[in-house]
Amino acid sequence: MSSRFQRAPGDPERQRATSLELFYDLVFVFAITQVSHLLLEHLDWTGVGQSALVLLVVWWAWNYTTWVTNELDPESIAVRLLLIAVMLASLLMAVAIPHAFGDRALLFAGSYVAIQVGRHLFLTFAASARGTSERERAGRILAWFAFAGAFWIAGALAEGSTRTLLWLIALALDYSAPLHLYWVPWLKRATGAAWQVQTSHFAERFQLFVIIALGESIVLTGATTSDLELTGERVAAFAVAFLTTAAMWWLYFNYVAAIAERRLELAGDRRTTLARDAYTYLHVVLIAGVIVSAVGDELTIAHPGDHLHGWRLAIAVGGPALYLFGHSLFRWRLTGSPGWKRPAGALACIVIGLLGGSLSALAVALLTLAVLIAVIVGEYLGGRASAARGEPTPLEALDQPGLPS
Template sequence: MTLHPREASRDRRYTRSQNEDEEQRATALELFYDLVFVLAITQISHHLIANLTVQGAAESLLLLLVVWWSWNYTVWVTNELDPESPAVRGLMIALMLAGLLMAVAIPEAFGARAGLFVAAYLSIQIGRHAFLTFAAAPAGSPERERAARILAWFCVAGCFWVAGAIADGPVRTGLWVTALLIDYVAPATSFWIPGRRQIGNGAWEVETAHFSERFALFIIIALGESIVVTGATTAQLTLTPVRLLAFAGAFLSTAALWWMYFARLAELAHNELAQADDRTSMARDAYTYLHALLVVGVIVSAVGDELVIAHPGGAMTTPQIATVVAGPAIYLAAHTLFRRRLTGTANLRRLAGAAACVAVGLVAGGLPALALSLAVLLILWGVVVADYLVSGRHVDHAAGETPPGWSAPA
């Protein structure tokens, strides 16, 4: 991210090679880095299932948004930095260690390990951009100006993070919410600093293939955690026919979530990002912000699957019902928003699916957990099948005039 378009004279010690004929891909180092976040996502899922209340859900959401923000910024940075550079490798390994400590602190982040959680998070955010400001970017360059502004925003938010770690109870929560809002508002303002010239979106260069692949891989991480939860929960319990049916339903639900993203949407998103006039703005909105909602949907779905597998024949409480239907509903709604930002059109099938999930939840009182789960499963695969049918009809019309109102499905 820069103040002005890149100059040929720029010191490229730490930057990726710029070959327009070759797409950049995720490296082994980046995949290694992602392993830390497998643990972090698992810890958040466990935190939610152990605290299935409004407060517990809010705390879990805050924890997830913190984890997401630390990972997301690293993707933006590694979209430009050369992973083969020893200095960049050292930075990534240091960030991994801090991320691992942050994941370890998650279960007690609102308790005894608040200090460790905040220290680890700030070490990632401030440490990364201190490296960019004082080591990676040449003095007086647009890159250093850009990194310094981002660093300043992290330092301001850091004051609230630290104060929250020192405080306790509702005061801690309020301070941390304020800090999180500062962190999340910063990109939308292009890291505005009073008295300084505004940074334009042209200051950021987004290598499309690498960028879209990295975010797709995080969806895989979240889906993988869902598979792990499904398998681990089932392995600890007696295998009755009803539980095995719940297990199969949980897996098929996860498969439907995968299908909806990777069958067409991931490729559509990549192509739209590559062709965007303002690639930075689209990358920020569609990936940095909206992908967080997709991840929320996957994680809540995983927790719902665990609840159903644990007691497939029993009636569910209101919080449990809300969890089972909320995950898929959030995921489908996020798909709709994601497509809207990419193409300016909406996938009404996904929106209808989200509404159907909510409707099922409203009438599910007294139903066995397995019945509720299977109803949601039918909705998810109904959306998949509807997408497939519309996709086939779209292909049939591709050689001729496309009927009014038709568009390629996501």
């Protein structure tokens, strides 16, 4: 890499997140909270769609910065200033989220476009020397963001369904760009080799975003409970909400995170494509599952004895189901197989939703927690059985050629 602000030489597989990156992430704790509140206040088709769009925008802003800092040195003064500027724009974008489809549409869309276009203006004209592959790559991405940015701004200036349509076009352009490797007419097609993924740093950054989402769930649970009378049912609902979040943490960090990082490290010339698919695209499904689950927890804590129906019931079971489904997709992309325990768990959550109209909110929450625990226990027992047969763990199998992994 020939960037003027590239990371310091060293073992690329031992690079770790810096304090500036952790500071940058604080804005997204607030942004995720804003998305949760938007969904909670608009539990209908329109609200769910708007919340999904806003989450995808927030994710895309964070995700691209992570790819940039995977190559650039956050200790460089220029890169520090860039991140702080992006952080400020991200904060403005987060502030606008509750009224992103109303009177703050231009602030929301304008902040997002400023993040994406501004970052890649820096990469194209300041961070890369003339004639280098880094400048050409950054220029391609800048062209895509500038083109999509016109639709974002036009949508902000429009109203109603016209705004929604223009923003959906812009979002489709943003999310399809990596799949086309930022193809630009009259330029030679780029390849995955144009990006260098430093595995340990890259995987850690996405793991930290999962922590951000789980942390927001804890904050929402605590904040909701602190404002209400502490009845026996409510305390039970609070405990179930916390244990659900803990189960989600366990499902990701017990071994999935480590295995995924190792697979990425061993991917060779497929690493960029694997990083794009498994992390850039599929991790947002996990994040969405955590957010929806947090909203469901808030509904349960507020009304533990009530019967949930419609969107409230769908949200209560949909969060854990979406989270487990995201895990299945993640594993499928990494290994070629979705497994069966987590898809079965997602299906069980859906069944609870179909039958849950006759149950209290607390009972539904207990059943979905039981599903998550069953998946954890099932995987633990499966691992014990494999160890008893003398088989390597999934992580050990990756380092033993010829063994199934």
